[in-house]
């Protein structure tokens with residue numbers, strides 16, 4: 890269960906792209922840095938990494954990005 894929205898499983902795609910909290914965070918970040926973030930490109934990167942990295946590695950990456958923001 891997602892610890893942010895308590896609506897869905899806490900998978901990498903949900904955590905970064907589908908969660909209402911993540912969407913609000915991406916929107917806030919785009920406003921802060923005044924650069925549009927291409928979510929489709931982000932999805933492609935995560936899907937590529939997901940195929941080549943272990944799920945544990947993806948969890949570490951997700952944690953690093955969330956805590957960096």
Ligand SMILES: [Zn+2]
Pocket residue numbers: 891892893894895896897903904907908909910
């Ligand atoms: Zn969520």
